[in-house]
Amino acid sequence: MGxxxxxxxxxxxxxxxxxxxxxxxxxxxxAALRALEDAGLTWKDIDAxxxxxxxxxxxxxxxxxxxxxxxxxxxxxxxxxxxTAGSVGGSTALVGASLIQGGVHDRVLVVAFEKQSESNATWxxxxxxxxxxxxxxxxxxxxxxxxxxxxxxxxxxxxxxxxVAVKDRRNALRNPYAHLRIPGIDQRMVESTPMLWExxxxxxxCPSSDGACAMVLAAEDRLTGSTPAWVLGAATRSEPIFRxxxxxxxxxxxxxxxxxxxxxxxxxxxxxxxxxxxxxxxFSWYEPMWLENxxxxxxxxxxxxxxxxxxALDGDIPWNASGGVLSSNPIGASGxxxxxxxxxxxxxxxxxxxxxxxRRALGHAYGGGAQFFAMWMVGSDKP
Amino acid sequence: MRExxxxxxxxxxxxxxxxxxxxxxxxxPPLEEVRAATGLxxxxxxxxxxxxxxxxxxxxFVSALDALGAWPPISESHVEMDAAWALYxxxxxxxxxxxxxxxxxxxxxxSQGDLREIMTLQLDPxxxxxxxxxxxxxxxxxxxxTGADRxxxxxxxxxxxxxxxxxxxxxxxxxxxGEETEVAPLRPYDIAxxxxxxxxxVLAAGDLARELCERPAWITGIAHRxxxxxxxxxxxxxxxxxxxxARAAGVGKGDVDVAELHVQFSHEELILREALELPEGxxxxxxxxxxxxxxxxxTGLIRIGEAAGRVMDGTASRVLGHATSGPCLQxxxxxxxEA
Numbered sequence: 001m002g003x004x005x006x007x008x009x010x011x012x013x014x015x016x017x018x019x020x021x022x023x024x025x026x027x028x029x030x031a032a033l034r035a036l037e038d039a040g041l042t043w044k045d046i047d048a049x050x051x052x053x054x055x056x057x058x059x060x061x062x063x064x065x066x067x068x069x070x071x072x073x074x075x076x077x078x079x080x081x082x083x084t085a086g087s088v089g090g091s092t093a094l095v096g097a098s099l100i101q102g103g104v105h106d107r108v109l110v111v112a113f114e115k116q117s118e119s120n121a122t123w124x125x126x127x128x129x130x131x132x133x134x135x136x137x138x139x140x141x142x143x144x145x146x147x148x149x150x151x152x153x154x155x156x157x158x159x160x161x162x163x164v165a166v167k168d169r170r171n172a173l174r175n176p177y178a179h180l181r182i183p184g185i186d187q188r189m190v191e192s193t194p195m196l197w198e199x200x201x202x203x204x205x206c207p208s209s210d211g212a213c214a215m216v217l218a219a220e221d222r223l224t225g226s227t228p229a230w231v232l233g234a235a236t237r238s239e240p241i242f243r244x245x246x247x248x249x250x251x252x253x254x255x256x257x258x259x260x261x262x263x264x265x266x267x268x269x270x271x272x273x274x275x276x277x278x279x280x281x282x283f284s285w286y287e288p289m290w291l292e293n294x295x296x297x298x299x300x301x302x303x304x305x306x307x308x309x310x311x312a313l314d315g316d317i318p319w320n321a322s323g324g325v326l327s328s329n330p331i332g333a334s335g336x337x338x339x340x341x342x343x344x345x346x347x348x349x350x351x352x353x354x355x356x357x358x359r360r361a362l363g364h365a366y367g368g369g370a371q372f373f374a375m376w377m378v379g380s381d382k383p
Numbered sequence: 384m385r386e387x388x389x390x391x392x393x394x395x396x397x398x399x400x401x402x403x404x405x406x407x408x409x410x411x412p413p414l415e416e417v418r419a420a421t422g423l424x425x426x427x428x429x430x431x432x433x434x435x436x437x438x439x440x441x442x443x444f445v446s447a448l449d450a451l452g453a454w455p456p457i458s459e460s461h462v463e464m465d466a467a468w469a470l471y472x473x474x475x476x477x478x479x480x481x482x483x484x485x486x487x488x489x490x491x492x493x494s495q496g497d498l499r500e501i502m503t504l505q506l507d508p509x510x511x512x513x514x515x516x517x518x519x520x521x522x523x524x525x526x527x528x529t530g531a532d533r534x535x536x537x538x539x540x541x542x543x544x545x546x547x548x549x550x551x552x553x554x555x556x557x558x559x560x561g562e563e564t565e566v567a568p569l570r571p572y573d574i575a576x577x578x579x580x581x582x583x584x585v586l587a588a589g590d591l592a593r594e595l596c597e598r599p600a601w602i603t604g605i606a607h608r609x610x611x612x613x614x615x616x617x618x619x620x621x622x623x624x625x626x627x628x629a630r631a632a633g634v635g636k637g638d639v640d641v642a643e644l645h646v647q648f649s650h651e652e653l654i655l656r657e658a659l660e661l662p663e664g665x666x667x668x669x670x671x672x673x674x675x676x677x678x679x680x681x682t683g684l685i686r687i688g689e690a691a692g693r694v695m696d697g698t699a700s701r702v703l704g705h706a707t708s709g710p711c712l713q714x715x716x717x718x719x720x721e722a
Contacts, residue, residue, distance in 0.1 A: 001479055001481055002478065002479035002480060002481070023509055024508070025507075054441075055435055055441030055442060056434075056435055056436060056441075056463060056504075057435060057436070057440075057441050058441075059508070060504065060508065061504065061505065061508050061512075062434065062435075062436045062501065062502075062504040062505040063434065063463060063464060063505045063708065063709070064505075065464070065609070065709075065714075066505050066506075066609075066612055066708065066709035066710065066713055066714065067505065067506065067507045067508070067511075067612050068612075069609045069610070069611065069612055069709075069713070069714075070611050070612055070613070070616075074609050075609065075610055075611045076608060076609075076610070076623075076624075076627065077608060077609065078606065078607045078608060078609070079609040079714070080462060080464070080468055080471070080472065081462055081463050081464050081468075082460065082461070082462060082463075083444070083461055083462065083463035084444075084459075084460060084461050085442060085445065091460055091461075094460075095460065095472060095475075098472070098475050098476055098479070099475055101478075101479050102475045102476065102477075102478030102479050103384070103478055104475055104478060124441055125441070235458065236458050236459060236460060237456040237457065237458060237459070238429075238448055238453055238456060238457055238458075238459035239448075239453050239454060239455075239456040239457075240448050240449040240451070240452065240453045240454060241445055241446075241448070241449060242449050243449070243453075243454055251456075252455060252456050253456035256455070256456050257456075260458075368442065368445050369445075371445075371448070372459075373456075
């Protein structure tokens with residue numbers, strides 16, 4: 001997996017419905033400056049910039065790296081743009097890490113963003129290529145049938161999703177950057193919200209957020225700032241969306257991607273050996289589904305872990321201590337936030353949502369029709 | 384750096400009009416061709432380049448993955464850029480040392496929309512895009528700043544189109560004629576034609592490259608640089624990013640037999656020749672270049688593939704492939720390949 005790579009800086013913006021006060025450039029610059037400050041560096045210390053976001057149609061700016069080069073101090077440097085659907089934030093971090101692992105650069109700035117208030121994401125996600133009719137509305141319309149199939153297969157009781165929705169939103173109250181902050185949220189409140197795509201209720205879904213996240217990655221001889229988070233394993237997997245026989249409830253790509261990361265990190269029992277996980281859960285039911293897909297639970301058993309409280313902040317495998325995608329969803333940045341929050345945990349810098357003594361953390365992102373996966377494992381000990 | 388080479392390259396017979404093939408159908412033949420050439424069906428890494436705005440719908444790379452097969456699941460990534468940057472990402476990934484082969488592809492159908500207007504959407508959305516200056520207007524500003532001699536530009540177009548006619552993959556375009564301007568000083572023929580097409584390329588490391596290809600095109604230097612977005616902050620007559628990338632890629636360390644340049648407007652060849660410090664003897668765009676076929680998002684990759692092809696077929700020993708992105712050559716990538 002190449003040369004050692006560490007996260008030495010993390011910067012986030014406060015996620016919110018609409019940032020009236022900044023342009024796209026102002027938004028990404030805010031996150032980038034915070035990451036640089038965390039690393040104790042300035043623009044001139046950065047060798048290359050990698051930027052990611054979900055479809056350009058969201059904001060109506062095509063190939064925004066051209067426009068954002070100036071705001072990100074990239075003039076005179078190499079700059080790349082990554083787009084792998086909802087997993088893009090994770091993929092962006094992995095391309096940045098790759099530049100260091102491959103020995104090409106010493107310090108790389110990665111940034112991902114979405115300013116969803118500039119678009120209508122549900123509509124943008126419903127537009128299909130000519131000649132293929134769109135039968136769904138938005139991501140929820142696509143994923144609801146897969147969730148129903150998970151419930152059918154596993155026999156999970158109907159309230160499991162609501163438990164996740166409550167847990168993640170309670171965690172979000174400890175995260176100053178989180179978008180949805182709902183004091184007193186409980187299961188009854190989630191159950192009382194309108195049904196959007198059966199069985200997904202309003203509070204079982206993620207919000208639409210404006211926001212950006214940035215990280216500074218460095219080679220082992222170029223560390224600055226406080227405690228680094230070392231990349232212990234990193235992988236992507238993709239599979240075709242329309243392949244007959246593809247299991248969209250428990251995708252092979254997710255299993256293979258996790259297996260690759262665990263192999264690199266020397267993990268054989270994820271539930272015991274991983275201290276905290278930031279997993280892409282945009283609809284509450286995806287927690288039990290991904291618990292199985294990522295090997296934390298046997299097939300059909302994921303919902304039992306959720307129900308037992310194992311994934312709560314005080315459980316034995318806290319998932320989404322930050323509040324997760326359910327609490328903040330600037331789509332293109334959401335994967336990078338997972339990766340960055342995992343790094344914050346093993347650096348001991350997660351503030352009020354810090355999991356005590358976290359030494360190994362998983363960052364996870366998925367996208368497209370649950371067909372693109374990007375994951376990394378970071379740790380406090382150098383590999 | 385690890386030894387990496389281009390070992391196979393294929394492209395469509397590009398078309399000036401929509402021939403009814405969708406993106407997946409466009410990319411399939413070149414994919415099959417490079418698979419057949421190398422005998423590889425699985426690759427350590429796969430990376431593609433495309434742009435959703437050409438299709439007018441998000442996620443155009445998703446259907447391409449269906450064309451690819453991608454089963455069992457593959458290690459894969461995508462740049463919303465010209466596929467030359469997908470090649471760069473793949474080259475970086477191969478530097479890790481744990482995988483030995485990579486598949487790179489790019490595709491684009493500019494016949495489906497108005498490319499001039501579409502490219503305008505990559506400008507700063509607050510201060511530049513609302514001005515209504517389209518891609519050709521921007522290029523015309525740069526052509527003016529270059530102060531190029533009309534005869535010199537005509538000769539670039541004449542040579543490119545003649546070479547393109549000899550290239551079965553490029554368009555069949557006549558010698559330039561006519562006095563009218565599109566946006567002064569650019570004439571219609573100074574502008575790369577609307578083109579649909581796709582390309583695929585295979586990278587391999589070390590011994591695998593030697594095994595797969597009799598004469599691999601070894602990448603001895605590859606680098607890219609971006610410049611400020613705002614035209615007022617640049618000397619439009621020069622390309623500092625191309626010059627910096629060329630220095631980083633080591634262009635000047637030897638002769639360059641062939642240079643394939645991503646020239647979408649005739650005057651860009653003059654700017655790039657100077658920035659890359661190409662010697663007099665270098666043959667520029669023997670394929671005809673983008674002025675003879677410009678399948679947007681694959682064009683830059685095709686430059687690298689065409690240049691690599693000259694090494695692989697033994698007609699050149701040191702070549703250069705160039706790709707550009709952004710308005711007025713804002714972003715430039717330079718690849719040097721040797722036998």
